[in-house]
Amino acid sequence: MERLDVKIPGREYPVYVGRGIYGEILQGLLHGLKPGKVAVVSHPSILELHGQYLMDTIAAHKESPVDVLTFTFPEGEEQKNLKTLEDGYRFLLNHEFTREDVLVAFGGGVVGDLAGFLASSYYRGIPYLQIPTTLMAMVDSSVGGKVGVDLPGAKNAVGAFYQPQAVVCDVEVLQTLTKREYGSGLAEVAKYGFLFDQDLLEELETSQQLSQRYEMDQEAIVGSCVAHKARVVASDERDVSGERALLNYGHTFGHALESATHYRLMRHGEAVAIGMIMAAEAAAKAGMAGPELQEKHRKILKPLLGEVNLTAGLGSDALMEDMKADKKRGEEIRFVLLEGLQRPRLVDSLPEEIVEEAITEVMAEMRRAERCH
C-alpha cells in the first residue's frame, strides 16, 4: 500500500492506494473522526455488490455502535442535479446529522461530486471521505476537491472547492468494472501520460490489447496518476495559475462531444480520448507539433474506443455550437495542446477553423473505423 499526501496548506490529506485495503483504512479513519453517524452516499447497484461488507466494516469500527445510513440515487450523469442534492439535504436533516458526523462517497465520479458538494454545504461543511469505485474516479475526480452538480445543459454549474478528509483507492474494487468502464478510466490514465509521464505512456503502449490491461500493475498505475494529480492540486487548488487547467487536456473537445450526445453515447473517458486525438490534430494544424504526436495518440487511445458508436447524425456544427455555449456560460474556452509528449501548453485563442477541421477530420476517421468493425 502506498500513501500520497495532497499538500494543500492547512488542509493536507492522504490518498491511500492499495489492494484489498478499504475496510481497514476506513476503520482507522472513522476511529480518528469519531462520528456518531455515517451516511454512505452511493448507487443501489454499487451497494448490491459491496454494501454488506462496507456496512459491516463501518459498524465494526469501534465497540460502541455507530449509526450507518445509506443515501442512494440511480446511476447516470442526469441524476447529478439540484433535485438529488435537495433529497440529500433532507436526508441528513431528517436523520439529524451534525457537523461531527461523516459522509462517505462510495462510487464513481457522479457519486463523489454530489456527495462532496452535499458535504461542503450542509451546515457550511461536514467531513467526508472518498472511496472511488471506478478507475476514472480513482485517478481523477476523487482527488482535488472539485465537487458539484449540474444545471440543465450546464455541467458542474453549481459547485465548490471542498477537500475530503481522505481518499481510499482500492484497486480490488475495479474487478467488478465492465471492460468498457475500465477502458474509459485508462483514457484518463493516458492523459497523465501525455501530459507528464513517459513511463506511464510506455506501459499503456506495450500492453496494447485491452485484454492485457487487466494484467497491469494497477496499484502502480493509480499511484502514479494520483501523485501527478496531488502535485498539481497542491500548487493550484483553485484553478487560477493555469497549472490545474492542464488537467483538462482533451476535455474541451470531450465535453462538447458528451454534451452534444446528451451524455448517452459515450463514457466520459471515451469522450476525453477522442478529445485528445482531436487536440493532437489541432496541435499539428496549428504547427505546434508533428505527425508523430498524432500517431502516438491514435495508437494508445483507439484501442480504448472499441465500443463507441458515433451516430452519423452528429456533425461538427453541433460540437462547435456546444463549445461556444460553454464559453458564454462561465466556462472559458481554453485548449490544452501539446508541443510534444509531456510538453503541454495552455492556448487561449485557437483559430476557429483549426478547431472545426480537427473535429471534422477525427469524426470522419472514427466513423470510417466504425463501418469497418
Place this chain on the structure above:
Amino acid sequence: MERLDVKIPGREYPVYVGRGIYGEILQGLLHGLKPGKVAVVSHPSILELHGQYLMDTIAAHKESPVDVLTFTFPEGEEQKNLKTLEDGYRFLLNHEFTREDVLVAFGGGVVGDLAGFLASSYYRGIPYLQIPTTLMAMVDSSVGGKVGVDLPGAKNAVGAFYQPQAVVCDVEVLQTLTKREYGSGLAEVAKYGFLFDQDLLEELETSQQLSQRYEMDQEAIVGSCVAHKARVVASDERDVSGERALLNYGHTFGHALESATHYRLMRHGEAVAIGMIMAAEAAAKAGMAGPELQEKHRKILKPLLGEVNLTAGLGSDALMEDMKADKKRGEEIRFVLLEGLQRPRLVDSLPEEIVEEAITEVMAEMRRAERCH
C-alpha cells in the same frame, strides 16, 4: 470615511464605512474587477428606493457599457430558500454569467446570505460585493462570509464560508429604515458592547430614548462594530476555535424565540435582545454574574423592544423544544454567558432548569410590561 480590513490570510478584503459613499466606492471596485456583467441581487422594495441611483452608478463605472441586471425576490426570511437559490442559478445561466462577472448583494441579511451563497457556488465561485442596507447587516451579517439559505425548519442549514471582495457600509442608506428595523440593528450593536466594548455600551446607554439614537454618530458606531467583527473573523474564520462563537451572544435563546414564532412576531435583533436578557438571567442563576449585569441588560435593551408583542400562547416549553431540535440538527447547543461586562465565556452544558427558568421569568416579565403599555 473609514476603511477596515478583514485580515483572513490569502483572502483579505476591505470594509468601507462612511456616509454617502457607496456610489463612488462601488465604481472604484468595479473598475478594479472589470466585469462584463453585474447582477444586483435585491428586493423590489429596496430597488424602488435606491435602484435608479445604483444602476446609474454601475453603468457609469467606465466608458464602455457594462450589462447591469437585477435579480430580485420578495422580502422575508421564508424566501431565503433553495427555490430562490435555484431561480438565481438559472438567472445567471440564462444571462450567461462567467467567473469574470460580479454579483452585488444590495439589501439586508436575507439578501446578503442568499447572494453570497449563490456567488460561492455558481461555477465554484464568482466575485461578489456586499452593500448592506440595514444596520443589522452592516454591523453583522455582511462581514465574515457566512452565507447560505434555510431548509424548512432549519435556518442556514445549507451554506458556505465565502468571503466577499469588499463590503460597503453607507450609513446614509439607513435613513430609509423604519424605527423598528433600526432598533433591531441597535440590539446587535449592544451585543458588541456587552462582549467587547464598554464605550459602545455607554454611548447606547446615554442616548436612552430611541428617538435620540438617530442622532448618534452612526459612522463611528458601525465602524466600531465592524472592527470587532473583522478581528474575530480574521482569527477564527471557520468558527472552530470558539472565538467566533462568542458572537452568538443572545443567539441561542434568540433563535429559539424566532423559530417558535415562525420568524413573524419579532425581528432578528429583537429576538437577540430578549435572548441577551435571558442569557444575563441565566448567568445570574448559574452564579456566574450578579444582578448589576441583569440591570444593565434591561436598561439598554428594553427600549429597543417597544413594538414586540409576545403572544400569550408562546410558552417556555415551545422554546425548550426548539433548542433541543437545534441540537439534534447540526447546531450545537452552546451558550455564551457573561461573567461580567466584556467578560464572555462559552458554556457547553448549562443545566436545563436554569435555561428553562431564565426563559420563563423573562417571558413573564415581558408580558407584564406589554400589558402596561
